[in-house]
Amino acid sequence: MTLATPAWLLGLLLVxxxxxxxxxxxxxxxxxxxxxxxxxxxxxxxxxxxxxRPPDPAWLRRAxxxxxxxxxxxxxxxxxxxxxxxxxxxxxxxxxTLEDGETRLDRGLRLAQAALRESAVRDVIVRPLSNxxxxxxxxxxxTTQALRSNAGTHEPRPPxxxxxxxxxxxxxxxxxxxxxxxxxxxxxNVERVIxxxxxxxxxxxxxxTVRPQPADQDAAAIQVLLRNGGSEPESRIxxxxxxxxxxxxxxxxxxxxxxxxxxxxxxxxxxxxxxxxVPADALPQDDHAVVDGAPLTMIAVHVDPSxxxxxxxxxxxxxxxxxxxSRDAGLxxxxxxxxxGRVPVPRMVLRQGPPEQFDASSLLWSQAAAGAPxxxxxxxxxxxxxxxxxxxxxxxxxxxxDVPLVIRRAGIPxxxxxxxxxxxxxxQGTDTVPLLFAFLADAALDASLxxxxxxxxxxxxxxxxxxxxxxxAQRRSLDTTRDDEAPFVWPFVLLAVALLAWDALSLAxxxxxxxxxxxxxxx
Amino acid sequence: xxxxxxxxAALPSHAELRSFARVAAHLLTEHATQGLGPxxxxxxxxxxxxxxDHRDYAPGDEVRHIDWRQxxxxxxxxxxxxxxxxxxxWFLLLDASSSMATGSARKWQAAVSATTAMAFALLxxxxxxxxxxxxxxxxxxxxxxxxxxHFPQVVRTLLALRxxxxxAHSNLAACARRLRGxxxxxxxxxxxxxxxLRPSLAALRERCVQLHALEVxxxxxxxxxxxxxxxxxxxxSGATANCSGRAAAESAARAAHAALxxxxxxxxxxxxxxxxxxxxxxxxxxxxxxxxxxxxxx
Numbered sequence: 001m002t003l004a005t006p007a008w009l010l011g012l013l014l015v016x017x018x019x020x021x022x023x024x025x026x027x028x029x030x031x032x033x034x035x036x037x038x039x040x041x042x043x044x045x046x047x048x049x050x051x052x053r054p055p056d057p058a059w060l061r062r063a064x065x066x067x068x069x070x071x072x073x074x075x076x077x078x079x080x081x082x083x084x085x086x087x088x089x090x091x092x093x094x095x096x097t098l099e100d101g102e103t104r105l106d107r108g109l110r111l112a113q114a115a116l117r118e119s120a121v122r123d124v125i126v127r128p129l130s131n132x133x134x135x136x137x138x139x140x141x142x143t144t145q146a147l148r149s150n151a152g153t154h155e156p157r158p159p160x161x162x163x164x165x166x167x168x169x170x171x172x173x174x175x176x177x178x179x180x181x182x183x184x185x186x187x188x189n190v191e192r193v194i195x196x197x198x199x200x201x202x203x204x205x206x207x208x209t210v211r212p213q214p215a216d217q218d219a220a221a222i223q224v225l226l227r228n229g230g231s232e233p234e235s236r237i238x239x240x241x242x243x244x245x246x247x248x249x250x251x252x253x254x255x256x257x258x259x260x261x262x263x264x265x266x267x268x269x270x271x272x273x274x275x276x277x278v279p280a281d282a283l284p285q286d287d288h289a290v291v292d293g294a295p296l297t298m299i300a301v302h303v304d305p306s307x308x309x310x311x312x313x314x315x316x317x318x319x320x321x322x323x324x325x326s327r328d329a330g331l332x333x334x335x336x337x338x339x340x341g342r343v344p345v346p347r348m349v350l351r352q353g354p355p356e357q358f359d360a361s362s363l364l365w366s367q368a369a370a371g372a373p374x375x376x377x378x379x380x381x382x383x384x385x386x387x388x389x390x391x392x393x394x395x396x397x398x399x400x401x402d403v404p405l406v407i408r409r410a411g412i413p414x415x416x417x418x419x420x421x422x423x424x425x426x427x428q429g430t431d432t433v434p435l436l437f438a439f440l441a442d443a444a445l446d447a448s449l450x451x452x453x454x455x456x457x458x459x460x461x462x463x464x465x466x467x468x469x470x471x472x473a474q475r476r477s478l479d480t481t482r483d484d485e486a487p488f489v490w491p492f493v494l495l496a497v498a499l500l501a502w503d504a505l506s507l508a509x510x511x512x513x514x515x516x517x518x519x520x521x522x523x
Numbered sequence: 524x525x526x527x528x529x530x531x532a533a534l535p536s537h538a539e540l541r542s543f544a545r546v547a548a549h550l551l552t553e554h555a556t557q558g559l560g561p562x563x564x565x566x567x568x569x570x571x572x573x574x575x576d577h578r579d580y581a582p583g584d585e586v587r588h589i590d591w592r593q594x595x596x597x598x599x600x601x602x603x604x605x606x607x608x609x610x611x612x613w614f615l616l617l618d619a620s621s622s623m624a625t626g627s628a629r630k631w632q633a634a635v636s637a638t639t640a641m642a643f644a645l646l647x648x649x650x651x652x653x654x655x656x657x658x659x660x661x662x663x664x665x666x667x668x669x670x671x672x673h674f675p676q677v678v679r680t681l682l683a684l685r686x687x688x689x690x691a692h693s694n695l696a697a698c699a700r701r702l703r704g705x706x707x708x709x710x711x712x713x714x715x716x717x718x719x720l721r722p723s724l725a726a727l728r729e730r731c732v733q734l735h736a737l738e739v740x741x742x743x744x745x746x747x748x749x750x751x752x753x754x755x756x757x758x759x760s761g762a763t764a765n766c767s768g769r770a771a772a773e774s775a776a777r778a779a780h781a782a783l784x785x786x787x788x789x790x791x792x793x794x795x796x797x798x799x800x801x802x803x804x805x806x807x808x809x810x811x812x813x814x815x816x817x818x819x820x821x
Contacts, residue, residue: 028754029748029753029754030754030756031747031754031755031766032625032755032756033744033755033757033776034622034630034715034757034759035622035715035757035759036757036760036764037715038745038783039775
């Protein structure tokens with residue numbers, strides 16, 4: 001317990017004065033007697049014995065009243081034990097909006113830090129809503145920098161409301177621009193919300209997608225999704241550039257909350273594609289997007305010279321593969337005599353041997369072969385060689401009865417082995433071999449090569465900076481929302497008043513006894 | 524302290540008075556024929572007087588009773604004493620000091636009842652009865668009178684009395700000059716005063732044919748109300764004293780009062796005064812009859 005104005009305790013020095021004023025003893029009860037001579041013996045005996053009259057017992061009561069009032073005036077403060085607080089921080093992209101020279105994130109953390117300091121909360125854990133399992137220490141430079149560096153990379157993924165630790169108070173720093181966070185707040189046991197948002201204007205790039213053109217291997221189509229996340233109509237110029245040159249520049253006008261998709265064809269290959277909005281606004285992070293063009297680059301395939309010619313033709317027909325003779329290949333097709341380097345490269349092994357027929361009706365695709373090509377009528381009915389028995393971690397992608405035909409071996413890099421005879425004469429000129437080869441390449445590279453794209457997706461609401469609502473905590477706990485130094489005055493005042501009433505009652509009774517009406521007993 | 528004039532209902536009823544008078548008549552009559560008191564003769568009021576003795580003149584004596592011959596011979600005023608042949612004069616001296624009305628004033632009520640009863644009984648026997656109420660001085664006097672017609676005046680005098688709440692002390696000596704001739708005295712008092720009023724009693728005894736003293740006290744007056752401490756104050760003198768221990772103080776007061784009664788008893792025995800201590804918790808009839816019996820036996 002602490003005192004707000006301890007100077008009032010000096011009033012306790014009046015207690016000895018109070019005792020001094022009562023030292024002459026209590027106010028005696030006056031009683032008439034017929035003759036004092038009859039009562040003199042007792043008083044004389046007390047006087048002779050040197051007995052000192054005790055002070056009026058009422059002085060204790062009055063001293064207690066004085067003490068209680070002094071303590072009440074000193075405003076005692078009850079110091080509560082420090083609460084444990086988990087500070088949830090909305091680190092979505094909108095929290096990087098610049099307002100008055102600082103981001104919402106920085107401002108929210110600063111306000112939270114002040115509130116925590118005001119509440120004398122010492123046990124603080126900071127968790128970002130984008131990664132609730134991640135925990136930082138108390139709000140400070142290190143935590144702020146860590147949150148700042150990761151902010152905007154992921155959309156908020158609030159934990160389940162029931163998963164919040166019950167032994168801790170939960171605070172939230174947000175701008176209220178994310179519907180998911182807002183709805184989560186409605187169900188979660190959050191005791192304090194620090195909402196920071198003053199700007200309501202922003203246009204941002206929500207998504208950029210680049211896809212190769214099937215009909216033109218030297219061009220790609222890009223789609224840019226813009227969204228006005230503010231409350232005012234906005235106009236921007238969208239600039240698309242690759243390298244030093246600007247490929248396209250288009251003006252765009254968007255109403256509040258509106259989205260628009262722009263399409264543009266750009267030449268390939270490209271190392272990097274940049275989309276930029278001019279002019280920039282309060283949230284510059286969503287005003288430009290840089291798309292890496294590496295996923296669109298064709299993969300070089302080293303083909304074993306002993307492989308059937310149909311293999312090389314299939315690679316040539318594949319939009320994402322190209323044959324190479326150099327050793328910087330991204331995939332090796334091994335037909336028994338392929339180069340085996342030390343650099344780990346995914347391999348596609350085509351077993352060789354005498355051809356054997358098998359029953360096509362017994363073909364069975366496994367669940368792991370998600371990208372299996374559709375069965376065609378000219379499916380090869382011959383195999384060559386034998387596959388080693390699959391290990392438990394291997395995946396049998398295709399089997400004929402109990403005989404595995406395609407196995408994806410466990411381990412990195414991938415190795416896909418097959419006994420299917422891709423060089424069968426009956427498959428010449430059909431699309432069966434290219435489709436099978438594309439399937440085997442996807443399995444070896446763990447990719448969907450026929451559906452390549454490069455892009456960036458920030459989420460549909462990433463540019464939303466206008467608060468959806470004014471947020472309030474659903475539950476307000478006295479333990480954490482009131483000041484740490486809770487006033488503790490009224491109990492003292494009430495006790496003093498009770499004692500005062502007692503004293504007044506005693507005085508009134510004494511007055512009534514000494515000066516009240518006397519009942520005559522004389523009939 | 525509760526004081527106030529009594530109302531007629533507070534006095535003994537007529538039947539009580541007549542009952543007491545019948546008993547008292549026997550005791551008082553026999554006593555008159557055997558003792559020192561005046562001889563009581565019924566229905567002979569106004570008959571002549573017979574010379575009995577001489578004594579020195581005292582203030583209040585009738586001048587016509589001065590024996591001038593003896594006065595000249597002794598060189599001091601001497602009066603003639605006569606034997607009362609018809610009836611005696613009784614002076615009932617009632618203490619109306621403040622101490623009689625302390626507490627519940629039961630002492631005062633009892634004293635008035637006893638005085639009324641004695642007056643009724645004496646009037647029934649044909650005596651002349653006077654009432655003298657005293658405190659610091661004589662407060663009221665009902666002059667001597669005789670017969671049943673005098674009783675209402677006695678009652679009126681008693682009912683009109685009202686002891687002062689304070690500062691009225693007992694001065695029995697003030698009554699002495701009211702006694703004239705040969706008379707008997709009946710003092711009703713609590714005898715709380717200087718030297719227990721014994722000097723005044725002694726002086727009265729000198730002037731009275733016979734003297735009765737009825738000490739009135741109430742045990743309740745020696746108890747303190749509730750827990751202390753108290754400031755005790757004397758209603759007559761105004762003096763105060765502090766008292767902290769209730770039980771010890773009450774015990775000491777009871778002992779002091781017992782010592783007072785003992786002193787009075789011894790003094791009365793030595794002085795030929797019929798003395799009785801009366802706790803007002805006892806009925807007045809019993810106390811007065813006992814008192815007269817003891818006086819008769821003495």
